[in-house]
Amino acid sequence: MFTCKKCESRTTRMFTKNSYHNGVVLIRCESCEGVHLIADNLGWFDDGVTNIEHFLKMKGENLKKLTVDGLFSFDGTVEQ
Numbered sequence: 879m880f881t882c883k884k885c886e887s888r889t890t891r892m893f894t895k896n897s898y899h900n901g902v903v904l905i906r907c908e909s910c911e912g913v914h915l916i917a918d919n920l921g922w923f924d925d926g927v928t929n930i931e932h933f934l935k936m937k938g939e940n941l942k943k944l945t946v947d948g949l950f951s952f953d954g955t956v957e958q
Contacts, residue, residue: 882909885912887910901919901920
């Protein structure tokens with residue numbers, strides 16, 4: 879779950895821990911249809927950030943992780 883800084887809409891998605899830790903996770907905002915990068919463990923984007931935890935830590939923002947039955951979710955504010 880996150881708030882899109884472009885349109886201020888909350889978006890909720892679930893994805894596997896495996897995709898978060900070993901792949902690329904992109905989530906489309908339900909409201910403005912902007913695409914948010916959540917994890918890039920394959921190096922598709924050349925910005926040196928591997929996941930949203932790293933990105934938010936660099937920006938000094940908070941993150942609350944939730945895990946349920948092998949799925950990974952987060953509650954934080956993300957910039958596009």
